Amino acid sequence: MQMKTTSVAAVCASVNLNIHKAKTKVLKYNTENSNPITPDGETLKDVESFIYLRSIIDKQGGSDADVKARIGKAKAAFLQMNNIWNSKQLSTNIKVRIFNTNVKTVSSTVQS
Template identity: 65%
Template sequence: MQEKKTRVTAASTAVGLNVHKGKSKIARYNIACTNPVTIDGEDLEDVKIFTYLGSIIDEHGGSDADVKAWIGNARAVYLQLRNVWNSKQLSTNTKVRIFNTNVKKVLLYGAKTWRTTKAIIQEIQVLINNCLCKILQIRWPDTINNNLLLERTNQIPSEEEIRKKRWEWIGHTLRKAPNCVTRQALTWNPQGQGKEED
């Protein structure tokens, strides 16, 4: 790790950038080595979780914490727009379009890189269905079939939407030059030893 950090620091310095000691953190994922990593003799802080470009990255490499954070953010956006959903002047189509451009965009931000399990897909779909039912003013004990709800609001299932976003991202990445870091990341195979299992 120290060698990699040294190379990053050297490459940064070569183009006029400085590595900030206070902002630099170390997150170890599947690595047995726990030696401290230093910059100019100062140890960098080891962290279990950190946020990078709006996405939460944890020591397990999963996206569950990130998905839960985006679900919370989307719920907050939905609640901030309560006056829109309760408005009698706006048509249902307009409300659904506002939902798509505000709530759904926040909810599915970064979905192209999420690890999608059935539980994650279900959590996302439940939030979408709850919001759409409230927009359509379908309250308990009234019910509506999920497929009918999606059809009435011209939506596709969240699993399909995430898959579509993922394929768009992969296509975008594959069109990049072979020497581009983004393209190389698809086939990157880190060398070294992983954690030894007990």
């Protein structure tokens, strides 16, 4: 991993690009190697998980944390609209449309 990172840093430098070391994180997946990654002598921060394209990536490689987070967000969105769900003035059809646009989109796996 160190060799690949050094190689990427060298190619970046050759075209006047820099790796922002404060923003760059390392997630080691399925490895015994605990050596730090140090491009240009500066150690990159090791993390347990991070968010990439609205999905949680973690060391286990599964989607459990991501699914739990999406369910939690959908539950929060649902509970915020409690007055809508209890309203006698809105039809069931309108409530379903509100649910589809405000709750289902939060937990959706396809996000733009």
